[in-house]
Amino acid sequence: MTVPLSPTRTTPSRGRLNIYCAGYTQLADGRVLVAGGNQDSGPNGIVQTHVFDWRTDETWSRGPGMASGRWYPSVAALGTRTAR
Numbered sequence: 001m002t003v004p005l006s007p008t009r010t011t012p013s014r015g016r017l018n019i020y021c022a023g024y025t026q027l028a029d030g031r032v033l034v035a036g037g038n039q040d041s042g043p044n045g046i047v048q049t050h051v052f053d054w055r056t057d058e059t060w061s062r063g064p065g066m067a068s069g070r071w072y073p074s075v076a077a078l079g080t081r082t083a084r
């Protein structure tokens with residue numbers, strides 16, 4: 001992550017989350033929703049979603065689970081302030 005007008009670059013800690021091959025979208029409040037990811041070395045997705053909040057000390061939190069695992073999903077923020 002690069003901070004505008006600053007030469008500083010940081011990498012936020014995301015713990016043990018595997019968000020490789022996940023779908024991303026920016027929510028209306030500025031947070032980033034990350035859906036799915038890679039479960040193993042095959043094309044098997046995960047059901048977890050995660051939210052990155054750059055305003056609260058660059059923290060990750062767990063979002064709602066999905067009905068089934070997703071690998072390379074498409075995620076879109078909707079005008080209803082939800083994501084699908």
